[in-house]
Amino acid sequence: MIRTGVVHAELARHLAGLRHTEHFVVCDSGLPFADVPCVDLGYRYGAASFADVVSTVIPAVVIEASWISEQMPQLNPDNLAVLYDVGLTPESIDHDEFKARALTAKFAVRTGEATFYANVICRAGVPFDSP
Amino acid sequence: MIRTGVVHAELARHLAGLRHTEHFVVCDSGLPFADVPCVDLGYRYGAASFADVVSTVIPAVVIEASWISEQMPQLNPDNLAVLYDVGLTPESIDHDEFKARALTAKFAVRTGEATFYANVICRAGVPFDSP
Amino acid sequence: MIRTGVVHAELARHLAGLRHTEHFVVCDSGLPFADVPCVDLGYRYGAASFADVVSTVIPAVVIEASWISEQMPQLNPDNLAVLYDVGLTPESIDHDEFKARALTAKFAVRTGEATFYANVICRAGVPFDSP
Amino acid sequence: MIRTGVVHAELARHLAGLRHTEHFVVCDSGLPFADVPCVDLGYRYGAASFADVVSTVIPAVVIEASWISEQMPQLNPDNLAVLYDVGLTPESIDHDEFKARALTAKFAVRTGEATFYANVICRAGVPFDSP
Amino acid sequence: MIRTGVVHAELARHLAGLRHTEHFVVCDSGLPFADVPCVDLGYRYGAASFADVVSTVIPAVVIEASWISEQMPQLNPDNLAVLYDVGLTPESIDHDEFKARALTAKFAVRTGEATFYANVICRAGVPFDSP
Amino acid sequence: MIRTGVVHAELARHLAGLRHTEHFVVCDSGLPFADVPCVDLGYRYGAASFADVVSTVIPAVVIEASWISEQMPQLNPDNLAVLYDVGLTPESIDHDEFKARALTAKFAVRTGEATFYANVICRAGVPFDSP
Amino acid sequence: MIRTGVVHAELARHLAGLRHTEHFVVCDSGLPFADVPCVDLGYRYGAASFADVVSTVIPAVVIEASWISEQMPQLNPDNLAVLYDVGLTPESIDHDEFKARALTAKFAVRTGEATFYANVICRAGVPFDSP
Amino acid sequence: MIRTGVVHAELARHLAGLRHTEHFVVCDSGLPFADVPCVDLGYRYGAASFADVVSTVIPAVVIEASWISEQMPQLNPDNLAVLYDVGLTPESIDHDEFKARALTAKFAVRTGEATFYANVICRAGVPFDSP
Amino acid sequence: MIRTGVVHAELARHLAGLRHTEHFVVCDSGLPFADVPCVDLGYRYGAASFADVVSTVIPAVVIEASWISEQMPQLNPDNLAVLYDVGLTPESIDHDEFKARALTAKFAVRTGEATFYANVICRAGVPFDSP
Amino acid sequence: MIRTGVVHAELARHLAGLRHTEHFVVCDSGLPFADVPCVDLGYRYGAASFADVVSTVIPAVVIEASWISEQMPQLNPDNLAVLYDVGLTPESIDHDEFKARALTAKFAVRTGEATFYANVICRAGVPFDSP
Structure with missing residues (x-):
């Protein structure tokens, strides 16, 4: 069995398949x-x-940009703190714009979270540097 | 959205489709x-x-019998206690017999549990009584 | 087998998969x-x-808005009463608008009902409150 | 729309596809x-x-034989009476034999019935006579 | 086997699934x-x-409107008579409009008919009356 | 469109795909x-x-052997005559053996025929001679 | 096996399924x-x-119109002669228009031909006359 | 486009996928x-x-063994000569054994050949030598 | 097994299926x-x-045009040299135009390359000459 | 994109899905x-x-047993050394037994390796200890 990290087969497939x-x-x-x-x-x-x-998920990938709904800082500061803890610095955008952008995602990970505006959109970056 | 209980669509489908x-x-x-x-x-x-x-899962269904591996009582008493807490009284069987019986299951719910012998097989009962 | 509620596997899957x-x-x-x-x-x-x-279905989910055809109050008051009984307060809209909106639904439950305008569109709400 | 009889598309397909x-x-x-x-x-x-x-279903088809579990006459006489009402004269067989025979069926119609042994297996007959 | 009517499984499925x-x-x-x-x-x-x-097909369903190509009355009066015999009163429309409308059909029944303009488009009606 | 012969796409596919x-x-x-x-x-x-x-079908293919149920000559002589008319000389076999052999067929053509034992099994021959 | 003509199962299916x-x-x-x-x-x-x-293919079907690229007469007269031999009288059109029209085809038959502009688009006609 | 060899996409896939x-x-x-x-x-x-x-096919692959029906040498010597020309030295086996062995093949290439016993079974070899 | 060249079944299928x-x-x-x-x-x-x-791939096919991102010559000259070595003379285009054009490709071959702008789009040519 | 390790989506899915x-x-x-x-x-x-x-692959997973063909030590010592380098201590077994065991694998990773007996079967272990 896999040593560490994401042990969910479909989620591992999505993460390994991410492109810039x-x-x-x-x-x-x-x-x-x-x-x-x-x-x-x-x-x-x-x-x-x-x-x-x-x-669990974010440390496994390189993220070059991220977005949250503008209500999150006020209504869900604890979960926003989690995003900062894993190194994200998300941009706040209008919730309708957030939902429209979510439709362009390659995949989503749905949790059972039952608090408000606990959502983040991430854009994949590259793990190697320009020469 | 559903009021309470199992919020996972595929798991809800499996549970509602269980027969005696x-x-x-x-x-x-x-x-x-x-x-x-x-x-x-x-x-x-x-x-x-x-x-x-x-x-989460067991209280939603009627179980008329259940099985664990015979190593579970000694090696994983905490998780066995959980089974008792939700009302199961599982029978201990040989681990190879357990694995063979698992192959006849209609579906499985895989957790991320990383302790030994944290497995249970349940047989669905009926939620109505004989007259 | 499941203790109570919706016992239809596909319907249970649709209900558990509803999002806001x-x-x-x-x-x-x-x-x-x-x-x-x-x-x-x-x-x-x-x-x-x-x-x-x-x-059977409506009590299992949180509905934040609902719609009926404007003919329903006059032509099918008995079934409209049922909607009120389960806590819905549907808005009446033009039948053509109703049919167009029905096309955006995530799923439909077709009954064998043989009376006129016995249809309702529901929009899923959330089962937890803002803090 | 169809004038009368079975209005369920998949069930109508199964019934029209029955062979001797x-x-x-x-x-x-x-x-x-x-x-x-x-x-x-x-x-x-x-x-x-x-x-x-x-x-609804039985009058639409010709049945040349049918089976019930041997417990049905005693434990579910009301539903047995329904079978007689639609013209069936089912043979009682051992419940395990009944379940084994059910596995050979071409299709099944599952109801929400919550009483004991409310099951019948039917064998399709032909709707035309020998010359 | 089914007693009478349409004995073709897929056709029976389409007919039973027709909506208004x-x-x-x-x-x-x-x-x-x-x-x-x-x-x-x-x-x-x-x-x-x-x-x-x-x-065979038309008597099984309620039709509230129907269309033929405008050439049918002159070039295929015998088959038009058949449509009248089963109770249809089709409207004649331009053949190109007929073909465009045919593309919106939910299903088609193709015969082996080898005469000209032997085609009809039917719109499903409801088999129950307003109160 | 095809000039003559079998105009049914799936049936034409099966016939052209027959092997010795x-x-x-x-x-x-x-x-x-x-x-x-x-x-x-x-x-x-x-x-x-x-x-x-x-x-329609038999003249399109080479048949090197064929079988009917032993009841056909007595109970359905008219349809047996049709088989002779298209050049078949079917062997009569027990009906249960006939049904078992039918299960090995590559495909079947189901008609709406409503008389008894109107069935034939054909084995494909080759349309070219040994040198 | 089929007596003569097109012996390729998928090609036979496409040809028999052609409509006007x-x-x-x-x-x-x-x-x-x-x-x-x-x-x-x-x-x-x-x-x-x-x-x-x-x-092989063209004699099996009725063609009411056909098209070639305008370069074919000069660059591939031998294969054009083949089209005339099987009774086609194709219209020459611009190659880009030809390629665009090819995209509307119901099916294509790809050969291994390795000469220039050896392509023809055919429109299916009907094999029976107006009365 | 590919420079030379097998230009058929599915056939190329099968050949490249062959294992020892x-x-x-x-x-x-x-x-x-x-x-x-x-x-x-x-x-x-x-x-x-x-x-x-x-x-076309055989020169593209390494064949370590091959089989023909025992009737081929006498009834189809010309096509047998073709096999020798491409470097095969097929073993003759009983035709029924040949047909049984054909069922174990990973894929088949069906030609339109209309002579007797023009069939060969090939077993893939390896294109590199032992050290 | 195949003698030489591309040994990957799906890649071989894509290459053999390329059209002009x-x-x-x-x-x-x-x-x-x-x-x-x-x-x-x-x-x-x-x-x-x-x-x-x-x-491995390029020598197997005829390429009549190719494109790279305009950053490649400066940021990835080594891999550009590889393209020249296999006979390509790619045109440099804007990276956004490159990514848009990549979306029209029939297939892609993804490597594990971890340097910048190591991408090429190829357009298939024909392996035979005009007469 | 994923930071390190296996970047192939399907391979990552297989590895994360391995069970004991x-x-x-x-x-x-x-x-x-x-x-x-x-x-x-x-x-x-x-x-x-x-x-x-x-x-690349082996360091990502826990292996509790592994097998090679008994010819590998003599005919492919370099690749055997690689297995030792990543921590495997494979058991040598008869090549036919090896091939039979390979058929029970959950998945295979096929390389382009062109030397003899460069194959290994691995059995997944668990990454956590008994208490």
Whole structure:
């Protein structure tokens, strides 16, 4: 079995398949995103938590930009702190713009999080430097 | 959105589709069960935990019998206690027999549990009484 | 087997998979809605009835808005009463607008109801409060 | 729309496709039958009822033989009476034999019936006579 | 086996699945209609005949409107008579408009008919009255 | 469009794909043959007729052997005469053996024939001679 | 096995399924036509030849119009002669228009032909006359 | 486009995917081989010829063993000569054994060859030497 | 097994299926190209290398035009040299135009290359001359 | 994009999905293993090399047992050394037994290795200890 990191087969496939500038979403239990392929980790309201999934997934990939809804800083500061903890510095955007952008994601990871605006969109960066 | 209970679409489908005497498995991250359809909730070693998934899933269904590996009482008493807490009284069987029986399950729920022998096989009962 | 509630596997899957603001339809035997995924419960004209299906499905989910055709209050007051009984306060809209909106639903539940305008579109709400 | 009879598309397909000596099952919510294709009409415990589904389906087809579990006459006489009402004269067989025979069916119609042994296996006959 | 009526499984499925205002086509061997799902009953030029298929299919359903190409009355009066015999009163429209409308059908029934303009588009009506 | 012969796309595919010694079946509306791929031409009891389908299909292919049920000569002499008319000289075999052999067919053509034992199994021959 | 004509199962299916005014293409090894369903008969440069495939396929169907690229008469007169031999009188059109029209074909037959502009688009006609 | 060799996409896929000791078949138009994946190059009796297909395919691969039916040397010496010309030295085996062995092939290439026993089974060898 | 050249089954299929003017891409590990079918050869950063894959694939096909991003000459001269070595003379275009054009490719070959702008788009030419 | 390790999406999926005691294979270009799901990394003879793929894949997983063919130590000592370098201590078994065991693998990774007996079967171990 795999030594460490993401042990979920479909999620591991999505992460290894990310290419430069592609987007993905980690979201709460309620964010609508239509036909975006979804790895569903939420099994009850509250679990899997947004904080724990973010803390597992984000360190495995290089992120060059990220976005949150503008309500998140006020309504969900604890989960925003988690994003900072894993090294993200997300840009706040209008919630409708956030939902429209979420539709362009290559995949989404749905948690069971049952708090407001616990969602982040990430854009993949490259793990090697220019010469 | 659904009010309470299991919020995972595929898991909800499996639970609602259970018929009398059919088996399902809740297991740790390592139990092999070949082609049994699998709802994979484990995303890192340790989460989703066996205890939390069992506590979510089992109360939703009627179980008329259940089985664990005979090593579980000694090597994983904490997770066994969880099974008792949700009302199961599992029978201990040989681990090879356990793995063979797991292959007959209609579906499995894989957690990220990273302790030994954290697995249970359940047989569905009926929620109505004989007259 | 599942203890109570919706015992239909595909319907349970659709309900557990609902996200905030997504729409679904419960309808009579004749409402056209093209390629919207459909759980078909109607097996003869009159059964499954709109009233009984509504009474089973709606209590399981949080609905934040709903719509009916403007003819329903006059032509089908009994079934409208059922909607009120389960806590809905649907808005009346033009029937053509109703049919167009039905095409945006994530899924539909078709009954065998054989009375006029026995249809409702529901928008999923969230089961947890803002802090 | 179709004038009368079975208004469920998949069920109509199964019935029109029946050939001489093929079996099908109408059953309660709990009968296990593995991979037999299933038209699922049950949406809550109690509905669709076995009696109403039997009364809709059986008159549409010619049945040359039928079977019930040997417990049905004593434990579910009301539903047995329904079978007689639609013209069946089912043979009582051992419940294990019944379940094994159910596995050979071409399709099954699952109701939401929540009483004991409300199941019947039917063998299709021919609607034209020898010359 | 089914007692009477349409004995073709796929055709029975399409008919039972018709909803109010949906269209279907019964046509000769040559009408082009691209990706419309097709039940193909024609096996040689001349059989199955348009007349016999129409006489089998139309009585099973409620039709609230129908259309033919404007050339049919002059070039194929015999098959037009068949349409009147089964109770249709089709409206004549331009052949190009006819072909465009055929593309919106939910399904088509292709016969082996080898005469000109033996085609009809039907719109499904409802089999129950307003109160 | 094709000039003459079999105008049914799937049936034409099956006939052109036949190889030496492979079997196919032309049958009445009731012959059971499980999962053998089926071209279904029957749309009502009586049509398409066994005689007309046989007269269309058989002349298109080389048949080196054929079988009927031993009851056919007595109970369905008219349709047997059709087989002779198209050049077949079928061997009579036990009906159960006939049904078992039908299961080995590469494909079947189901008619709407509503008379008894109107079935034939054909084995494909080669259309070129030994040198 | 089939007596004569087209012995390729998929090609026979396409030809028997042609309807009035539908297009198909017979082409050399290089013509691009994106997602048009393709029967690929070319296995090396030069075989199957355009001439032999045309001579096999075209006589089986009624063609009411056909098109070639305007370069064909000068650059590939031998293969043009083959088209005349099988009774076609193709219209010459601009090569870009030819390629655009090829995209509307119902199917294509790709040969291994390795000469320039060996391509023809055919429109299916009807094999029966107006009365 | 590819410079030379096999220009058929599916055939190229099969050849490049061959592994040591796997079998494939090149056959005439009539050899039966059930569900073995088939690249069908035959479009009329006589074309594609066995000789030309063998001469195209065999030089592209390493063959370590091959088999023909024992009737081939006497009844089809010309096509046997083709096999020798491309470097094969096939072993003659009983025709029934040949047909049974053909069922184990990974893929088959069907030609339009219309002579007797024009079939060969090849076993893939390795293109590099032991040290 | 195949004697030489491309031994990857899916890649061989794509190459043999190329038609005149169709595009394909060989790219580094990060180029985004959405739903273009992808043969993924990269298994770690650095392998398979762009240089080795280009040197294997390009000689197998005729290329009539090719494109690189305008940054490649300055930022990745070594890999550009590889393109010249296999006979390509790529045109430099704006990187955004490059990425847009990549979306029209018929397939892509993804390497594990971990240097900047190691991507080339190729347009297939024909391997035979005008007369 | 993923920071390090296996960048191949399908291979990452297979590795993350491994469960205790399941087998997988890393093999040369010629090992036959029928229908075992295969990640094909070989694109020419010699690349991807067995050594480099082994050195990438094996460190990512816990292996509790491994097997090679008994000829490998003598005929391919360099690649055997690679296995030791990544910490494996494979057991030598008869080559036919090796090939039979390979058929039970959950997946295989095919390289382009063109030397003899460069194959290893691995059995997944667990990354956490007994208490």
